[in-house]
Amino acid sequence: MADRVLIVEDNEALRVGIRLALDEAGYAVQEASSGEEAIRKLETEPCHVVVTDIRLGDMNGVDILKKAKEVNSEIEVILMTAYATVETAVQALRLEAFDYIQKPFEIEHLLHRVRTALRMGRMRGEIEFYQKIEYRNALGDDALVAESKGMREILGIIKKVAPTPATVLITGETGTGKELLAALIHFGSQRNKSPFVKVNCAALHENLLESELFGHERGAFTGAEKLRIGRFEQADKGTIFLDEIGDMSPTTQAKVLRVLQEQEFERLGSSGRSVKVDVRVVAATNKDLRIEVKE
Structure with a gap:
């Protein structure tokens, strides 16, 4: 069965040109000249990749992106625009657009991005499938990793806490599998199709850690030549794992608390200017934080 591509473009000449190229490449192509028509087709016909203009007469291409992900989170979306802005690009990437192409472009470049989107979509689906199998196996009643009574108790707690929105702190010595437990919590939650982002708080100096976590604007400091999206934004709608949080400075802790x-x-x-996110935090430390607070 041919891969299905939906083109959303109100410029008829460009839409037809893209369709002919995709037809010749062997794809099953659908067309929509408006946002309303695109949404109708997304709701009624299967699709693997959406190629949409940002500026449509009746709707914004970002709205098409949101709807595509709502219908099927595995649909890959490529946005086209002649009016590229940093704000739109950031919004598109936060909403998990596969790519952001500026007009005019070579048709071969678009075909290459469509091929790559399909390949990445299949890889992502396979990874999610195996992750879910790993999660179910790890938390199963007869799992080898849960032979000891202590481990069974821990996995029992994870089973209960994973589906909730609760922030989680995992404590234990280095090398005891805290990151694995954090991953199990993420993949056992409703956020399991969204990013699982890991940060080692002990590996970076305070200033570098803040930039890593929260990102920075262009010109924020010497060497900041362009906007950088931080880990919290990358983890939007998903989970961020803050490893060795006990090594984080009080100043950075205050920002994380916010x-x-x-x-x-x-x-x-x-x-x-504030950035809004929807992120679950799972943290870990090899320190006794109660003693650290007293000291």
């Missing part, structure tokens, strides 16, 4: 309480933060150099 994310926990308000689900928002500011990029370095942002002049007070």
Whole structure:
């Protein structure tokens, strides 16, 4: 069965040109000249890749992206625009657009991106399939990893906490599998199709860690030549795993606390503009934080 591609473009000449190229490449092609028509087709006909303009007469291409992901999170979306802005690009990537192509473009470039999107979509589906198998096996009543009574108790707790929105702190000595437990919590939750982002808080200096977590604006500091999306934004709708959180400075802890309480933060150099996210936090440490607080 041929891979199915939906083209959403109100410029008829461009739409027909893309369709002919995709037809010749062997794809099953659908067309829509408006956002409303595109949504109708997304709701009624299967699709693997959507190629959509950003500026449509009746709708924004980002709305098409949202709808495609709502219908089927495995649909890959390629956005086209003649009016590229940093804000639109960031929004598109946060919503998991596969690519963002500026007009005019070579048709071969678009065909290459469609092929890559299909390949990546299949790989992502396989990874998610095996991750779910791994999660079920790890948490199964007869799993080898749960032979000891202590481990069975831990996995029992994970079974209960994974489907909830609760923030989780995992404590234990280095090498005891804290990252694996964090992954099991993520893949056992409703967020399992969204990113699982890992950060080692002990591996970076305080200033570098803040940039890593929250990102920075262009010109925020010497060497910041372009906007950088931080780990919290990358983990939007998913889970962020903060390993060795006990090594984080009080200043950075305060900023993380704001994310926990308000689900928002500011990029370095942002002049007070907040970024909203929907992120679950799972943290781990090899330290006794109660003793650390007293000291």
